[in-house]
Amino acid sequence: MSDLFKYIVQIILVCLVTLGVHIMVLAFMDKPLFDNQIITAYAGNVALAVLIVMGLLKVPETLQNSRGFLFLLGSFLKFGFFFLAFYSNFKVDGAIQRIEFFAFFIPYAAALVMETKCLIDRLSK
Amino acid sequence: MVIRQVIMQFTRALFFLAVLVLIQPVFLTASEHSEHASDSTESTQIVYQEPAQDGMSMKQEIKAHIQHHLQDGHDFHLYTDTETNTHVGFPLLVILLDDGVQVFSSSRFHHGESVAESNGNFYALHHGKVYKTDAAGTFEMRDGHVHNEKPLDFSITKNVFSIMAFALMLILLFTGAARSYKKSLVPSGSAKFLEPLIIFVRDEIAIPNIGEKHYKRFMSYLLTVFFFIWLVNLFGLTPLGINVTNSISVTFALAVMTFVITQFSGKKEYWKHIFWMPGVPVPMKILLAPIELLGVFIKPFALLIRLYANITAGHIVLMSLIGLMFIFHSWIGSTLSFGLSVFISFIELLVAALQAYIFTMLTALYFGSAVAEHEDH
Numbered sequence: 001m002s003d004l005f006k007y008i009v010q011i012i013l014v015c016l017v018t019l020g021v022h023i024m025v026l027a028f029m030d031k032p033l034f035d036n037q038i039i040t041a042y043a044g045n046v047a048l049a050v051l052i053v054m055g056l057l058k059v060p061e062t063l064q065n066s067r068g069f070l071f072l073l074g075s076f077l078k079f080g081f082f083f084l085a086f087y088s089n090f091k092v093d094g095a096i097q098r099i100e101f102f103a104f105f106i107p108y109a110a111a112l113v114m115e116t117k118c119l120i121d122r123l124s125k
Numbered sequence: 126m127v128i129r130q131v132i133m134q135f136t137r138a139l140f141f142l143a144v145l146v147l148i149q150p151v152f153l154t155a156s157e158h159s160e161h162a163s164d165s166t167e168s169t170q171i172v173y174q175e176p177a178q179d180g181m182s183m184k185q186e187i188k189a190h191i192q193h194h195l196q197d198g199h200d201f202h203l204y205t206d207t208e209t210n211t212h213v214g215f216p217l218l219v220i221l222l223d224d225g226v227q228v229f230s231s232s233r234f235h236h237g238e239s240v241a242e243s244n245g246n247f248y249a250l251h252h253g254k255v256y257k258t259d260a261a262g263t264f265e266m267r268d269g270h271v272h273n274e275k276p277l278d279f280s281i282t283k284n285v286f287s288i289m290a291f292a293l294m295l296i297l298l299f300t301g302a303a304r305s306y307k308k309s310l311v312p313s314g315s316a317k318f319l320e321p322l323i324i325f326v327r328d329e330i331a332i333p334n335i336g337e338k339h340y341k342r343f344m345s346y347l348l349t350v351f352f353f354i355w356l357v358n359l360f361g362l363t364p365l366g367i368n369v370t371n372s373i374s375v376t377f378a379l380a381v382m383t384f385v386i387t388q389f390s391g392k393k394e395y396w397k398h399i400f401w402m403p404g405v406p407v408p409m410k411i412l413l414a415p416i417e418l419l420g421v422f423i424k425p426f427a428l429l430i431r432l433y434a435n436i437t438a439g440h441i442v443l444m445s446l447i448g449l450m451f452i453f454h455s456w457i458g459s460t461l462s463f464g465l466s467v468f469i470s471f472i473e474l475l476v477a478a479l480q481a482y483i484f485t486m487l488t489a490l491y492f493g494s495a496v497a498e499h500e501d502h
Contacts, residue, residue: 068396069388072421116414120401123393 049111187448223276358477
């Protein structure tokens with residue numbers, strides 16, 4: 001099994017488990033389960049994480065030292081994704097509610113942990 | 126010969142200043158001051174009118190003068206005679222991205238007293254910022270804020286003009302110095318003054334912090350930053366009213382350049398020390414990773430705030446002391462505040478050089494940590 005495939009499977013699994021827990025907590029709190037673009041947030045973060053991991057693994061030999069820089073660029077990409085797809089919708093009522101914030105932040109954090117793991121593995125080799 | 130190479134490298138690297146000039150207008154919008162109206166009424170419309178100078182107390186006038194001095198402007202204003210209402214200075218180019226590109230002279234604003242018309246669009250100044258208005262210059266005020274449309278402003282403001290002038294000054298100074306080395310290796314002209322400073326930056330800042338192996342490729346940027354900050358800080362102390370490093374957009378642009386160069390130069394060991402610190406237990410590594418990652422952003426942030434705050438504070442203190450002379454109206458009070466302002470002026474001369482040194486030294490330190498070849502602990 002190639003490293004890339006292994007990381008993609010890990011990212012999807014971790015995000016699926018996180019989504020399951022997230023939905024359970026929302027159900028426990030009697031909140032709407034699939035509001036606040038929660039599915040878009042998970043799908044978008046998984047897609048971006050896969051893209052970033054691909055970048056980290058397929059980086060040319062000459063840019064091996066710049067893996068961390070690529071990782072940071074990936075984070076900026078995610079901020080761009082947040083501002084383009086979520087910020088204006090969350091701000092419709094004038095403020096970002098805590099439930100809206102966590103709808104994006106939890107999948108972001110889960111994907112970030114997996115990207116960091118991939119980066120650490122590469123740096124330690 | 127080495128000095129000549131360094132100077133030649135430096136002149137090429139004034140490219141960084143060009144980058145600074147180009148990106149500075151983008152950050153202008155990020156450094157907006159909050160605009161408060163005197164009356165915060167709901168959904169009121171006010172028609173533009175000349176700011177009332179009359180009826181101001183001496184303290185208010187001094188405060189307004191200091192605030193005006195600290196702000197960037199759309200014209201290069203040197204002096205105003207309040208009795209005859211004459212302004213001494215020169216207009217600059219206003220460039221707006223609104224309904225195409227609008228280019229006109231800032232003299233059309235008449236120092237903020239008139240509405241400027243360009244291709245059927247009307248613009249007026251409020252707290253130094255350009256807003257789109259109607260022909261009467263109406264500002265829509267809500268909660269004490271102007272809610273008029275704000276065009277993307279790429280104007281040659283006072284700060285942008287100053288940066289261009291200083292860049293040109295540095296190019297002339299350093300090309301002159303570099304040329305002098307073609308005739309003889311013994312420095313002559315401006316090289317006599319510049320050579321010890323260049324050697325200082327190389328031997329006391331670059332080599333100790335970056336190391337012999339890698340320092341050369343960062344010298345051009347370090348020299349540009351050092352001389353640029355020092356020069357603009359010094360000119361900030363003249364009565365020309367130039368406040369380049371007193372604008373957070375300028376220090377932000379400088380810090381962004383330092384940040385990008387540091388991260389792009391970072392070697393594998395640098396990133397490893399951020400994400401998976403060698404030589405510490407695994408739970409500690411997990412704890413340190415977010416802290417170290419945060420540090421990556423905090424370092425340039427501290428760099429921009431330090432320079433901005435020090436220079437702004439210096440200008441406020443100095444102008445307040447000068448203002449005290451007019452408040453005291455007594456020979457002892459005015460003499461004391463005059464003496465103190467002269468003393469602070471000398472301190473500010475030191476601060477001008479010190480801030481350039483600190484910015485360059487910390488930048489070199491960050492570069493050094495990025496390219497260091499560590500032995501794992």
